[in-house]
Amino acid sequence: MIALFDLDGTLTNPKAGITRSIQYALERLGHPVPEADELTWMIGPPLIASFAKLLGSSDDAQEALRLYRERFGETGLFENEVYAGIPALLQNLQEKGVRLFVATSKPHVFARRILDHFDLSHFFIEIYGSELDTRNADKRDLIRHILDQEKFDPARAVMIGDREHDVIGARANDIATIGVTWGYGSRRELLDAGAACLVDEPRELEAPILTLTASMPPRAVTV
Structure with a gap:
C-alpha cells in the first residue's frame, strides 16, 4: 500500500508565504501587484508556468521565479x-x-x-x-x-x-x-x-x- x-x-x-513571495517578485519587477486572494490560483501548479501566464512572457517568468525564491527561501516557506x-x-x-x-x-x-x-x-x-x-x-x-x-x-x-x-x-x-x-x-x-x-x-x-x-x-x- x-x-x-x-x-x-x-x-x-502555504497561502501567506507563496502569495507574499509572488507579490515581492512582481513589485521588484515593477509589475502591478494583485491582492493575495487574486493569486491563490498560482498555488499548486508549477510556478514557472503560472508566472508566464501572469506576466505574458517566459523571459519575465524566469526572473520572477528567481525573485520569488529570493524571498521564499528565507521567509516565505515558513509562512505556512x-x-x-x-x-x-x-x-x-x-x-x-x-x-x-x-x-x-x-x-x-x-x-x-x-x-x-x-x-x-x-x-x-x-x-x-x-x-x-x-x-x-x-x-x-x-x-x-x-x-x-x-x-x-x-x-x-x-x-x-x-x-x-x-x-x-x-x-x-x-x-x-x-x-x-x-x-x-x-x-x-x-x-x-x-x-x-x-x-x-x-x-x-x-x-x-x-x-x-x-x-x-x-x-x-x-x-
Missing part, C-alpha cells in the same frame, strides 16, 4: 501551517503499513525544509519534488520519476492532492487520485480531471486510501 501526498494545499496551507488532522492521519496510515511519499511540484530542497520545520518528514519514506531548474515540476514527469526510483506497482498506489495537476499527473502514470477539497482546487476541477473520489476533511482520508491501495486495478470509491 502506497500513498503519494501533494504538499501545498494538501498537507499544509499544517492542516488540522494531518499529523494524526499520517501516523495512522504509517501504523497500518501504508508506505508514504511526498510528490510536490515545489523544489524538493524547499519541501524538505518545510516538512522538517513542521516535524512531518519522519512520516515519509522519501520526499520528491522538482529540481531548481524546474525539471519534474510537471506532476506527470515527477510521478514517472518516482515510479522509476521506487519500482512499486501503480495499481497499489494512490495520489492525494488538491489540484487538477495532481490528478492528471497520477492518471498519466495509471495511479488513482483522491481529491481533497480543503486546498486550492475546486470540486469541479478535481472531478473533471478524473479524481476517483473527493474528501472534505483529513479525518475522512484514511478509509479511501486503504480501499484504493488494496485494489487491483484501482477503482473509484465513494466517501
Whole structure:
C-alpha cells in the first residue's frame, strides 16, 4: 500500500508565504501587484508556468521565479501551517503499513525544509519534488520519476492532492487520485480531471486510501 501526498494545499496551507513571495517578485519587477486572494490560483501548479501566464512572457517568468525564491527561501516557506488532522492521519496510515511519499511540484530542497520545520518528514519514506531548474515540476514527469526510483506497482498506489495537476499527473502514470477539497482546487476541477473520489476533511482520508491501495486495478470509491 502506497500513498503519494501533494504538499501545498494538501498537507499544509502555504497561502501567506507563496502569495507574499509572488507579490515581492512582481513589485521588484515593477509589475502591478494583485491582492493575495487574486493569486491563490498560482498555488499548486508549477510556478514557472503560472508566472508566464501572469506576466505574458517566459523571459519575465524566469526572473520572477528567481525573485520569488529570493524571498521564499528565507521567509516565505515558513509562512505556512499544517492542516488540522494531518499529523494524526499520517501516523495512522504509517501504523497500518501504508508506505508514504511526498510528490510536490515545489523544489524538493524547499519541501524538505518545510516538512522538517513542521516535524512531518519522519512520516515519509522519501520526499520528491522538482529540481531548481524546474525539471519534474510537471506532476506527470515527477510521478514517472518516482515510479522509476521506487519500482512499486501503480495499481497499489494512490495520489492525494488538491489540484487538477495532481490528478492528471497520477492518471498519466495509471495511479488513482483522491481529491481533497480543503486546498486550492475546486470540486469541479478535481472531478473533471478524473479524481476517483473527493474528501472534505483529513479525518475522512484514511478509509479511501486503504480501499484504493488494496485494489487491483484501482477503482473509484465513494466517501
